[in-house]
Amino acid sequence: MNDVVCISPVDGSELVRRPAATESALAAAVDAARTAQRAWAQVPIAERTGHVLAFLDAMLAMNQEIVPELALQMGRPVRYGGEFGGFEERVRYVAAMAETALAPVVPHDERPGFRRYIKRDPLGLVLVVAPWNYPYLTAVNTIAPALIAGNAVLLKHAAQTLLVGERFQMAMDRAGLPKGLFTNLVLTHDQTSRLLGSGAVDFVNFTGSVEGGRAIERAAAGTFTGLGLELGGKDPAYVRADADLDFAVENLVDGAFYNSGQCCCGIERIYVHESQYERFVDGFVAITAKYVLGNPLDEATTLGPMAQGRFADLIRRQTGEAVARGAKAHLDPASFPANREGTPYLAPQVLTGVDHSMSVMRDESFGPIVGIMKVKDDAQALALMNDSAYGLTASIWTADIDAAERLGNQIETGTVFMNRCDYLDPGLAWTGVKDTGRGASLSRIGFEMLTRPKSFHLRQL
Incomplete structure (x- = not known):
């Protein structure tokens, strides 16, 4: 079995090594996520939001341990205190706007004898392929609204920041999320590509290089999997x-x-x-x-x-x-x-x-x-x-x-x-043009990326 390894930039030493998930473990995680998501989608938005806020509290409680851990993984000086200022701002913002952002859209022209509206349904299973440079902030941009919107989430974190994925899992577990609804997975690039090619997930959010984005597109080709890509910049x-x-x-x-x-x-x-x-x-x-x-x-x-x-x-x-x-x-x-x-x-x-x-x-x-x-x-x-x-x-x-x-x-x-x-x-869409990518996160538009419209046209006789 392949191992995924983080080499610390501080001194070049091996900081952490984890075995990649077995194929059976990956299949079990997908099945568990599907099962958990069906029940989760029926939970009221306010209750789903409460779980995500509990996750936030659990993560914030670990900050003192996380700051030096993050420095060892990717090199950011401890004097800057980690990422949880922006992390908390974004989670609380999307939580506060969830009811409004996910509310049914009612056409402006009322028609007597009809009930007409557009409902926002969760996509189902969301895969987040997260980068190492802002490993908490970038991941939570999708994870928090995805869960609040009623999706299940699989997280594949970068090898450089393997411990970040584990912190997400610890916080989710402490927040009491239903088993299988959120799973941190250690995957190789080949495993990630095969997962996308299988059509087992409904949406993937990827943050990384332009070439990485092209690899994601190729892997998902023909599956009609939704893509959110934040790629290069200048x-x-x-x-x-x-x-x-x-x-x-x-x-x-x-x-x-x-x-x-x-x-x-x-x-x-x-x-x-x-x-x-x-x-x-x-x-x-x-x-x-x-x-x-x-x-x-x-x-x-x-x-x-x-x-x-x-x-x-x-x-x-x-x-x-x-x-x-x-x-x-x-x-x-x-x-x-x-x-x-x-x-x-x-x-x-x-x-x-x-x-x-x-x-x-x-x-x-x-x-x-x-x-x-x-x-x-x-x-x-x-x-x-x-x-x-x-x-x-x-x-x-x-x-x-x-x-x-x-x-x-x-x-x-x-x-x-x-x-x-x-x-x-967090109130504005985070998006880009040209080779910077496609899609958007944060704001109301971020919720729209993680849901699908379902129209109701009900005629009363």
């Missing part, structure tokens, strides 16, 4: 002439380098109006230079290792290519003593003199690197922001909300921010 920011410069610099540094840049909606490219450009670059480099790269278990560390050495190697290659083609690297890696070639420990980097012929401005980096370009006006910034295969978020830094809306209507993206970045509002 999120831009535009700093207009009227921006609050200090505020923009501080927030964009954080948006670029938080979690070592391993954020789906992290800032990877910045366009700055020529009137602000020099001061912006100077301020941005000065703040970035203050990061402390090191062991994420050390409270002084503000930048941990990347999750795997190969991810850091990609950033090193992008930097080398850009510099060879004329870009300027503003930070000396030697000023970050923990930076070491061939390891996940990678110093942050700020590049200028870049253009869209370079990989660092075109291909997803997913690491602590950002390129900054000077622009002359809104039109040039808009053209550059849209010159990408991706479209998850875009942020505009300005004092003019009308200008932000005007530009936002022309940007090819899933979310438009003004004067903020790298945040998921």
